[in-house]
Amino acid sequence: MSDQPNAEIEALANREYEAGFVTEIEQDTVPPGLDEDVIRTISAKKSEPEWLLEWRLKAYRRWLEMREEDARWAKVRYDPIDFQAISYFSAPKKKPKLESLDEVDPEILETFNKLGIPLDEQKILSGVAVDAVFDSVSVATTFKKKLGELGILFMPFSEAVQEHPDLVRKYLGSVVPYSDNFYATLNSAVFTDGSFVYIPKGVRCPMELSTYFRINEANTGQFERTLIVADDDSYVSYLEGCTAPMRDENQLHAAVVELVALDRARIKYSTVQNWYPGDVNGVGGIYNFVTKRGACRGDDSQISWTQVETGSAITWKYPSCILQGDRSVGEFYSVAVTNNCQQADTGTKMIHLGRDTRSTIISKGISAGRGEQSYRGLVEIHQRASGARNYSQCDSLLIGDRCGAHTFPYIDARNASAIVEHEATTSKISDDQLFYCRQRGIDPEDAVSMVVNGFCKEVFRELPMEFAVEASKLLAVTLEGAVG
Amino acid sequence: MLEIRDLHASIQGKEVLKGIDLEVRAGEVHALMGPNGSGKSTLANVLVGREGYEVTKGEVLYQGENLLTLSVEERARAGIFLAFQYPIEIPGVSNGYFIRAAVNAQRSARGEDEIDAFDFLTIVKQKMADLGMKPELLDRSVNEGFSGGEKKRNEVLQMSLLEPTLALLDETDSGLDIDALKMVAAGVNALRSPERGFLIVTHYQRLLDYIVPDHTHVIVDGRIVKSGDRQLALELEERGYGWIQQQLEGGAA
Numbered sequence: 001m002s003d004q005p006n007a008e009i010e011a012l013a014n015r016e017y018e019a020g021f022v023t024e025i026e027q028d029t030v031p032p033g034l035d036e037d038v039i040r041t042i043s044a045k046k047s048e049p050e051w052l053l054e055w056r057l058k059a060y061r062r063w064l065e066m067r068e069e070d071a072r073w074a075k076v077r078y079d080p081i082d083f084q085a086i087s088y089f090s091a092p093k094k095k096p097k098l099e100s101l102d103e104v105d106p107e108i109l110e111t112f113n114k115l116g117i118p119l120d121e122q123k124i125l126s127g128v129a130v131d132a133v134f135d136s137v138s139v140a141t142t143f144k145k146k147l148g149e150l151g152i153l154f155m156p157f158s159e160a161v162q163e164h165p166d167l168v169r170k171y172l173g174s175v176v177p178y179s180d181n182f183y184a185t186l187n188s189a190v191f192t193d194g195s196f197v198y199i200p201k202g203v204r205c206p207m208e209l210s211t212y213f214r215i216n217e218a219n220t221g222q223f224e225r226t227l228i229v230a231d232d233d234s235y236v237s238y239l240e241g242c243t244a245p246m247r248d249e250n251q252l253h254a255a256v257v258e259l260v261a262l263d264r265a266r267i268k269y270s271t272v273q274n275w276y277p278g279d280v281n282g283v284g285g286i287y288n289f290v291t292k293r294g295a296c297r298g299d300d301s302q303i304s305w306t307q308v309e310t311g312s313a314i315t316w317k318y319p320s321c322i323l324q325g326d327r328s329v330g331e332f333y334s335v336a337v338t339n340n341c342q343q344a345d346t347g348t349k350m351i352h353l354g355r356d357t358r359s360t361i362i363s364k365g366i367s368a369g370r371g372e373q374s375y376r377g378l379v380e381i382h383q384r385a386s387g388a389r390n391y392s393q394c395d396s397l398l399i400g401d402r403c404g405a406h407t408f409p410y411i412d413a414r415n416a417s418a419i420v421e422h423e424a425t426t427s428k429i430s431d432d433q434l435f436y437c438r439q440r441g442i443d444p445e446d447a448v449s450m451v452v453n454g455f456c457k458e459v460f461r462e463l464p465m466e467f468a469v470e471a472s473k474l475l476a477v478t479l480e481g482a483v484g
Numbered sequence: 485m486l487e488i489r490d491l492h493a494s495i496q497g498k499e500v501l502k503g504i505d506l507e508v509r510a511g512e513v514h515a516l517m518g519p520n521g522s523g524k525s526t527l528a529n530v531l532v533g534r535e536g537y538e539v540t541k542g543e544v545l546y547q548g549e550n551l552l553t554l555s556v557e558e559r560a561r562a563g564i565f566l567a568f569q570y571p572i573e574i575p576g577v578s579n580g581y582f583i584r585a586a587v588n589a590q591r592s593a594r595g596e597d598e599i600d601a602f603d604f605l606t607i608v609k610q611k612m613a614d615l616g617m618k619p620e621l622l623d624r625s626v627n628e629g630f631s632g633g634e635k636k637r638n639e640v641l642q643m644s645l646l647e648p649t650l651a652l653l654d655e656t657d658s659g660l661d662i663d664a665l666k667m668v669a670a671g672v673n674a675l676r677s678p679e680r681g682f683l684i685v686t687h688y689q690r691l692l693d694y695i696v697p698d699h700t701h702v703i704v705d706g707r708i709v710k711s712g713d714r715q716l717a718l719e720l721e722e723r724g725y726g727w728i729q730q731q732l733e734g735g736a737a
Contacts, residue, residue, distance in 0.1 A: 431535060436572035439532055440586035440642065441560035441593065450585065454576025454625065 030089040036060065039189055042089050046158045046192075049165060059178040059188035071182035071289070074316050074345035075374045075406060078287065086252060088190045088223070143207065153198040154209050157225055160196035167198055171229050175258035175295045175322070183254040184291040187223045191256065194224035199234040199265070208464055210239040226257040230265035232298065237268040237464060251276075253312075255290045263298030263325070268306070270463055271319075272471050275311040280340045280369075285313025292319035296328035299354070304331040306462045308471040309344060318376065320349035323357035323385075330359040333459040337475060338371025338403070347377035347408075352388040352418070361392040364456050366475075367403035374406040379420055381413040388418045396426040397455050399448070449476040485510050485681050486531075486551075486650055491542035493530045499540070500526045502706035508650070511678040515692055515717055516685045518703035519725040524685045525569060527703070528652045531683075532566045533559050546650070561593040563649030567639040567656050574626040579638065582626045583608065587645055611644050614674075616667045632659035640671040651675070653684045657691035669694030689721040702728055 030041055039060055043053040068081070147154050153164060160168050178188040195211045211226065230236055240257075253275060261267050269292075278285025288311075294303035305319035321330025332348035350359035363375045379390045396405035407424050429451055437447035453460070453472055460468045486508040493501040500523045508514050518524045530537045531544065533556040544551040551559065574582065588598045612619060615637045627635050636656055643651055653672070657665055672682070672695050684695060692700075692714070700716040701708045704725070709732055710716065720728070 430572075432572045433574050435534060435556065436568070436574070437582075437586075438556040439560050439566055439568075440582075440646065441557050441590040442586055443557060443589060446585070446589070450577055450582070451574060454574055457576035 029087050032087045033084045034060075034086070034088055034190065038088055042190060042192060045089065046161070048158075048161055051169060052161060055173070055178065056189050059185050060190075062179045063182070063185040063189055066182045066185060068182055074376070075372070075408075076314050076316060076343040076345050078314055078343075081252060081287070083186075089192055147205075147207075150203050150206070151200040152203060152205055153196065155196055157191075157194040157196045157227065160227075164196075164198070167229065168196065168227065171227055171258065171260055172225075173258075175260060175293050176256050176291050180291060183289040184256050187225060187254050187256045187291070191223045191225040194226045194255070195228075196226075197228040197236060197238065199228075199230045199236045201231045202233045203231075204234065205236040208237050208239050210241070212241045222251075222253045222255070224255050226255070227260075228258070228267060228269070229260045230262065230267050230301075232263040232265060234262075235266045235268075238270070239464065240269070240271045241274070251285075252287050253290070255292075257290070257292040257319075259294030259303055261294065261296050261298060261301035261303050261325075261328075264300045265298060266302040266304075267294065268304045269294070269319070271305075271307040271309075272463075273307065273309045273311050273315070276313075277311050277340065277342050278313040285342075286311065288312035288315045288317065290317040292317060293322065293349075294320070294330070295322045296325050296330060296354075296357075298328070299325040300327045301325050302329040302331070304333070304462065305348065306333040306459065307335070307346075308459070308463070308475075309334070309336040309346060310471075310475060312344075313342060315342075315344040315346055317346050318348055320351070321359060322351045322353065323359065323388075324353045325357075326354040327356045327358075328354055329357070331462075332359075332361045332363070333462045334363045335366070335456045335459045335471070335475070336364070336373055337366045337368070338373045339368040340370065342369075342371045342373075344371075344373040345376055346373070347375045349378040349380065350390060352379075352381040352385040352390070354385060356387040357385055358388070359390045361390070361394070362458050363392075363394045364459055365394070365396040365405050366399065366452055366455070367396070367405050368399035369403060371403045372406075373404070374408060376408045376410075378410040378412070379422075381415050381418040381420070383414045385415050386417045388415060390418075390420045392420075392422045394422075394424045395455070396424075397452065398426065398428045399452075445476070485547050486683075487545040488527075489543050489545075491527075491530070491544060492540045493526060494538050494540055495526065495536060500706055501530065503542070504703075504706070504708060506701065506708060508681040508683055510649075510681055511676075512699065513676065513682040513684065513695065513697045515689075515697035515700045516683060516703055517687070517689065517700060517717060517720060520687065522703045523706040524703050525654055528566060528654045528683070528685050531559075531652060532556060532564060557589075561590050565643050565646055565648035565651050567636075567643055567651070567653045569654040569656075569658065571627045571630075571635040571639055573628045573630075575628050577626050578623055579626050580605075580608065580622040583642055583645060586642065590646060608641070608645065611641055615641055615644075615671050616664075617641065633661065633664040636660055636668055637664065637671075640668050644671060644675060647675075649679065650681045650683070653682065653686075655685060655687065657686055657688065665691065666694060689717040692717045704728060704732065 030038060036057060039056050040053065043056060144154065173188065176184050179185055197209060199205055228236065228238060259267050259269060273288065275286035275288055276284065296303050303321050307319060309315050315336065319332060323330050330350050334346060336344045336346050338344050347363060348361055350361065361377055365373050365375055367373055375394045377392060379392065381388045392409060394407050398405060405426055409422050411420050413420055429448065433451050434444060434447050437450060438444055452475060460471060463471055488504050488506040491501055491504040492499060504527060516524050526537065530539060539552055546562065584604050591598060608622065609619060617634065617637050621634060627638060630638060639656065656668060660668060669691065684697065696714055700712050700714065702710040702720065710728060
């Protein structure tokens with residue numbers, strides 16, 4: 001790899017992140033800082049019931065007793081975060097509740113258009129229902145009516161609190177308790193919006209449900225909360241995408257996602273994470289500290305996490321499955337890419353509680369530039385979980401010689417009948433493979449992209465079609481300039 | 485179309501080619517024979533611009549232009565194809581996708597439209613049948629789990645689809661049984677044309693029973709020490725490389 005002149009690299013870095021623009025729009029932003037009053041303000045702005053405010057305050061008080069250092073198990077480096085410098089609420093100034101897309105600020109619609117997210121129902125041919133979250137507030141949910149006919153609830157979290165408080169109250173914090181970890185607890189205190197999904201008994205959701213998150217305002221954190229409940233014998237596939245403008249300072253994204261699958265229900269949750277990664281020297285970028293967890297509560301239920309992590313300065317997330325129901329199934333398919341100065345510490349936890357539970361972990365890590373990444377996984381098999389099985393495969397691909405890849409697999413099996421298999425490989429992208437492609441006339445960057453895509457194939461095939469195409473394109477831009 | 489003049493090249497500082505002179509004209513098939521380590525594979529690799537091979541002296545003209553300043557992919561797009569001695573595996577990338585990407589990369593470099601996916605499929609399936617390749621090899625990962633014979637056929641398949649101007653075959657006969665050898669040779673012979681040149685690198689002459697060369701060259705210790713026609717290959721087969729060595733030493737003494 002050769003060092004290019006700085007200007008060239010800058011140009012490359014600027015070209016790389018296409019979502020890095022800022023939308024000029026009037027924002028209603030709470031001044032930076034966090035105390036009980038701020039939490040009361042957020043809760044009041046959202047006209048929340050008393051129990052939710054109490055829950056937030058309980059979390060906040062717990063958070064005050066927690067230490068950020070305790071959330072530093074990951075192999076990532078960053079300066080201390082000043083939690084008083086962050087603004088915990090930012091919303092576009094508009095009517096609090098939107099009846100239709102016509103009422104959404106055209107600037108915001110334009111932003112989502114630029115990002116290629118079709119909010120205009122008339123134009124949607126792809127059959128994806130979208131909930132778009134702009135800074136802290138959900139601005140539009142499409143296809144709501146059509147979904148409503150099937151009894152499916154898909155709406156901004158804040159709306160669900162108003163319209164379906166019993167459901168929210170029953171499941172909120174039931175998978176990720178308010179006291180779970182430093183960032184999840186902070187989220188519980190200050191979360192502003194997110195998506196809520198409920199699939200009734202026996203309903204197979206006929207379209208992909210999708211949420212797009214966008215951080216726009218400077219110095220704001222994004223703390224969204226997603227809750228998906230799939231009742232008995234139901235099925236849903238949910239997609240999550242995210243982008244942010246390019247800024248020099250780091251921004252915090254601390255989300256919580258909770259999934260609940262009841263008897264024979266199946267949830268497929270796919271993420272393409274493209275937060276701004278910072279520039280080539282590691283200035284700016286999003287700190288993506290996210291707690292995602294699913295509970296396979298019912299017998300024969302199934303939760304699949306598929307993630308493609310290409311963005312963020314630092315990624316810290318472990319989408320996990322608690323396999324409570326007998327014969328329940330947990331899956332984790334992950335592609336994480338780190339280029340330039342990006343750091344990622346990601347993996348999963350599979351907690352086997354029920355009998356004959358099965359889990360599969362396929363993790364593909366790609367490091368280029370000075371990127372660092374770790375796979376961190378826990379497979380825990382409890383005493384009662386007879387017949388539990390796990391298969392884990394962690395492959396790392398290195399591009400260049402200044403990057404790093406690490407694997408930390410933890411296995412804790414307390415039932416003798418359990419079968420746990422773990423395979424791990426680390427390889428360098430081979431000069432021979434690139435040469436072979438180039439000798440056939442293929443451009444070197446296309447060759448890298450082809451080899452890397454091949455490496456990720458087992459994960460990409462788990463993604464819905466449109467997402468797989470996007471993921472593969474993102475991979476190509478993230479690795480642009482990685483081979484010189 | 486190819487003129488090599490006083491070409492010297494080294495690998496990791498060790499000189500392997502010590503002054504090669506060779507001219508291949510359109511329509512000609514040249515065989516380059518020599519003992520192990522004589523530099524014959526090195527020559528093929530230098531011509532396609534493989535990393536790690538350093539040209540220290542001499543020049544190579546291809547269609548009248550300096551070949552050595554071109555990148556690997558530029559040489560490929562200019563019509564130079566190498567059938568690899570050890571074809572490379574690319575896990576997760578389907579063979580059909582790979583070959584189509586190559587065909588399209590070369591087409592777009594020539595300013596042509598990409599090939600229609602269905603047209604491509606029809607053509608590739610026909611060529612595979614001609615080479616005796618199982619259709620499922622198109623959907624498998626590039627060369628992964630292919631037998632030695634399947635890999636070599638896959639090289640010839642790519643060659644026939646890319647239709648190069650200059651085809652270099654590096655020990656394409658190694659590891660082939662006699663039936664596979666015949667199929668591969670038939671594939672190559674079908675490509676012989678007045679516009680196309682071939683340089684066939686081989687240790688044994690048996691491939692030349694099926695692909696009859698116009699010229700045969702013997703390379704020893706980085707130099708072409710003898711050139712002739714088809715007869716030279718047969719003579720070599722009979723008398724071995726030792727015979728050339730003796731002749732050389734005799735000549736020097």
